[in-house]
Amino acid sequence: MQVSVDRDRCCSSGMCVTNAPEIFDQDDRDGLVLLRQTSFRPDQFADLRLATELCPGGAISLTESDAISLTEGSAISATESDAISATEGGA
Numbered sequence: 001m002q003v004s005v006d007r008d009r010c011c012s013s014g015m016c017v018t019n020a021p022e023i024f025d026q027d028d029r030d031g032l033v034l035l036r037q038t039s040f041r042p043d044q045f046a047d048l049r050l051a052t053e054l055c056p057g058g059a060i061s062l063t064e065s066d067a068i069s070l071t072e073g074s075a076i077s078a079t080e081s082d083a084i085s086a087t088e089g090g091a
């Protein structure tokens with residue numbers, strides 16, 4: 001899972017810090033979002049998704065990618081990639 005933030009879209013609401021305080025912080029000078037981590041544990045994924053959904057500025061982008069490859073015996077090979085981007089209004 002990868003997360004990026006667009007500080008140009010951030011309106012300093014602090015919702016991300018409320019919903020995922022381990023992951024997000026706000027700059028002391030301007031209140032804009034800061035990422036505290038660049039890699040994430042699976043138990044943080046729900047908080048990340050919630051923070052992304054509820055960000056009022058649509059400033060958080062979340063990319064989820066999972067790859068499954070069963071090459072031994074050539075039985076199944078599949079790759080799945082999903083991208084979720086919050087839009088203004090959090091929908």
Ligand code: SF4
Nearest residue numbers: 010011013014016055
């Ligand atoms: S919730 Fe969105 S708009 Fe609010 S501080 Fe975090 S990134 Fe910025």
